[in-house]
Amino acid sequence: MTDTTDRTDLTDSPDSPDTGEQGQRRRRLTAWKRSGRILSRASAESTLGERLTALAADAGSAYDLDEWADVYGDGVVAELERRVARTLGLEAAAFFPTGTMAQQVALRCWAGRTGNATVALHPLSHPEVHEGGALAAVSGLRTVLPTHAPRLPTADEIRAFDEPFGTLMLELPLRDAGFVLPSWEELTAVVEAARERDAVVHFDGARLWECAPHLGRTLPEIAELADSVYVSFYKSLDAMSGAALAGPAALIAEARTWRHRYGGQVFQQYPAALSALLGLERELPRLPEYVAHAKVVAAALADGFRAAGVPWFRVHPEPPHTHQFQVWLPYPAEVLTEAAVRQAEETGVTLFRRWFADTPPGLAVTEVTVASPGLEWTREDVRAAVADFTERLRP
Template identity: 40%
Template sequence: MQDKRFSRSEFLALSSLLAGSTLFPSRGDAAPDGGVAPVRAAGSTTPARAPAGGVAVPAQPSQAEFEQLRRGCTASLTAGSTADDGAEYVRIGEWMQRQKLSSDVYGNGDFVQAFEKRIADLLGFEDACFMPTGTMGQLIALRIYADSSGVRTVGVHPSSHHVMHEDDSYAVLHQLRAVYLGPWTRPLQAEDVAQAKEAIGTVSLELPVRWLGGQLPTWEQLAALKRTCRERKVKLHMDGARLWESQPFYGRSYADICKGFDSVYVSFYKMVGGIGGAMLVGNRDFIRESRVWRHRHGGNLYQLAPYVASAAMRLDPALAAIPGYVQRAKAVTTLLAADPRVTVLPQPVQTNMFHVFLRGTPGAYSRQRDRIAREDKVWVAGGFGQTRVPGVVSTELQVGEGLGRISDADAARAFLRLLEAS
């Protein structure tokens, strides 16, 4: 039998291919359930698929069957809740009744405005505006800065959400242009801004970088980036979709982390577990203009209170639990990385999310995942993406509420059962 083990140094050498421009996506490129963005065939508008070669391919489960299998598990190594949606909506209503909260009209209401003020204070800013989606909030920030400066270029990491997951909305809706800064293989740094070959009006920094397994710049690197943008009069916006999970790495308050940014967006469904929604924070004039743009985007919903309540009732418990999740992620990844057939990125992990790389094919691992779910009741992965390295796939994992009371050793053991099929 062929030895399928590979060393970390071998993988890291191979993964330098990830920095190649061939990985830059066209519209809508993203792995649906985890892993890296799918590789496209030349001239194709859909992810490339290996030919069947005349061999019968097992039927894929329907979405309903997929969800039933996932929800039947008692523990999960992926993001997302297995809670019944209907029960969650009832819980939100009951929480609002206990708090004696009145609803809002187009965001105007004491409860919504008090929550906006709370998040602004938590992140160290003057004001905040609740947004139905993070995509909307970030587009608004970039548009305001472009109109103010007259410079319509936005510096981004090659894996930025703006270019990977928004159907080119920054260009189509706001006539902005993305400038890739730095290589794929590390977070954006000050030198990338300083060495940019064209004028940049705004830099949008993802903290942490999702497609690098939650990697973060060091505190010194982050300070240097803030300083460089300030000196060059470049607006610095934070894509803080996972900012909450970054705090244990820096060991500083959220306000200290955000200091030096002109604006920040945070999510309330990622990690917090709310039904949706986001917050955009900045100075008062910026937020005043953001509210106008929220209306122009069609995001001024008649009632925002249900979304705000979902975030408000979950926020404190979620933030309190994150340090424990990060510690568990470190323990689980240490166990996984001890197997020479597994590569974890980053190692050691910096947040509670990380990527795992394995030799094999996405289909084989997906079938084994389903088998583990049926037999062990542990959901060990969402999906598996083909990387640019031939024969190597990746999956994205996140330690959170879904891991429940299962031990770290049992979680690692369940995941390593994937290799029984490799």
């Protein structure tokens, strides 16, 4: 994809001078909030009062609220780190305020240990597309690209790559290629190929939580393949913010030092930590169910587009590898976004959210997430929503 925007309404600044766009954002958020039928809801789409009330009401199930608030990473933050390490089957974990910082630190630590500051990754990976060149500008790392195919590199591509690298970073799933995953056999083979080249392997597992069904392995079995793993708390677990870096105890101890140097030693982080603990307790066990139903929704979307006579469409991948996937249509992005928000406003049904222009010209893409509210949708519900949506595209 050529569009470098992180594809979410939640990145638009409330202080943006573009009041027209800010007004449209508020319109979309209002329409989604009022929808009686929607495929997923994000906590960040709630008001401040709603979010604070829900956290105060629910957090006691995940942590003793009579404990003292955290100070510089103790208390509830340390408990979250222990639970993440245990969930992934790794020695230790460290909480970071952002995934960008967590991965900067991980890759910098590995560069020092391997003596090679070159990182092999995919051109659609998050550091290449969504971080403003931070790996080079902030951490002095250099990136190389073993493949340009819209999938993770293969073992043969890693073996044939013509220059050395210290770390191979694999984004699981590769979000901007359509939340795609390799098979378990392909993943183990590419890890083995990297090790043959004396490189370490780091998993960008921002959405690792939902990879187990497709790979057919447990989270500890997946995490064990890598030398280090980063996971996000808000992308799949619906927490407020934050991430964790997990791996060997010695690496995590070094990462804590670099976390402080990067400005990540925050005085108190209990809201983020509590919401992450809630996500581990409530959302993580349900992700396999979401992944399974995403396949139902994706198939019904394709059926609906065919029935509506849409001249061209693509649901990608089909079937989805996780509970998120892409939909492509041959219309201007602004036309599709307007049809989607009007459908939500007029019928109380949110099928799609924002659409984005992409290449070649004339195509637009959106991302679909199936979570708890989406489990209520039958195939017939999806097809009916598609029929209503496509009718809004007719002249």
